[in-house]
Amino acid sequence: AQDLGLSIELLPLSRPDEDFNMSLFYADLIGLEGDEVVQYVPSAGEKLEDMTDQLRKRMMKKRKVKTLSFAITNDVCIEVNTYALIRPTAPGTITWLDSISNLPLKTERSFICNDTGALLQAPQERFQLYNDKVVKFSVRELSDVKRVSSHHLRLLGFKPLDCLKDYHNLSPSTFIYPSDESKYSEALVFSLLYIARCCVLDGLHLHFTGPQLAHGL
Structure with a gap:
C-alpha cells in the first residue's frame, strides 16, 4: 500500500x-x-x-436563509443576509437516480394529443374559470402577477426592539448581517447607517466586530 x-x-x-x-x-x-x-x-x-x-x-440546513436587497437611494443598494436563530428541521427531498448511470433524473413534461398521439407544443396561454367566465393569461402575464416587485426593498430606517410586537413575527425569527459577496462593501455602508442613526438618537459610537442581533426594521 x-x-x-x-x-x-x-x-x-x-x-x-x-x-x-x-x-x-x-x-x-x-x-x-x-x-x-x-x-x-x-x-x-x-x-x-x-x-x-x-x-x-x-x-x-445552513444558517443562512436568504439574501435581501435594500435600496438606500436610487443609485445605492446594499445586500444583507438573513440567518436563522432557531428553525425546525424537515427531511430532505427525495432525489431519483438512474439505475444505470447513477445520475439524478431530470423531470420533463410533454403535451400529447388525445386523438392522434402527436407531440404538442406547450400552450402559450393559461386560463382560469372565474365567476363563470374564462379568464386568459399569457405566460408573461402570469410571471408578472407572481412577481411581488421588480425593484429592491427600500430601507426607510431602523426601529428599536420595543416597537416590535408579537404579532409582527410571521415566521421563525431571523437576524440580518451585511453581505460582502458583491463588489460593494455592504458591511461598511450598513455600519455607517446604523452608527449615524445611533449618533443622532443616542449619541453613541458603535464598533461592529461580527454578526450580532440587529434591531427590527
Missing part, C-alpha cells in the same frame, strides 16, 4: 460485551507495535465520533 501511495485508516467498533482486538490481524496490517495499539483505539473512537458529528452538521 505504501508503494501505491495508499493509507489505511481503521475505525474499530467494539461490541457491548467484547472489545475490538487489534492484535489479531489489523495491528500488523497498519504497522502498529507495542503501546501504539493501546493508544490507537481511543484516538480512532474520537475520530469516529467526530466523523459522525461532521456528517450530522452537513445534513443540517
Whole structure:
C-alpha cells in the first residue's frame, strides 16, 4: 500500500460485551507495535465520533436563509443576509437516480394529443374559470402577477426592539448581517447607517466586530 501511495485508516467498533482486538490481524496490517495499539483505539473512537458529528452538521440546513436587497437611494443598494436563530428541521427531498448511470433524473413534461398521439407544443396561454367566465393569461402575464416587485426593498430606517410586537413575527425569527459577496462593501455602508442613526438618537459610537442581533426594521 505504501508503494501505491495508499493509507489505511481503521475505525474499530467494539461490541457491548467484547472489545475490538487489534492484535489479531489489523495491528500488523497498519504497522502498529507495542503501546501504539493501546493508544490507537481511543484516538480512532474520537475520530469516529467526530466523523459522525461532521456528517450530522452537513445534513443540517445552513444558517443562512436568504439574501435581501435594500435600496438606500436610487443609485445605492446594499445586500444583507438573513440567518436563522432557531428553525425546525424537515427531511430532505427525495432525489431519483438512474439505475444505470447513477445520475439524478431530470423531470420533463410533454403535451400529447388525445386523438392522434402527436407531440404538442406547450400552450402559450393559461386560463382560469372565474365567476363563470374564462379568464386568459399569457405566460408573461402570469410571471408578472407572481412577481411581488421588480425593484429592491427600500430601507426607510431602523426601529428599536420595543416597537416590535408579537404579532409582527410571521415566521421563525431571523437576524440580518451585511453581505460582502458583491463588489460593494455592504458591511461598511450598513455600519455607517446604523452608527449615524445611533449618533443622532443616542449619541453613541458603535464598533461592529461580527454578526450580532440587529434591531427590527
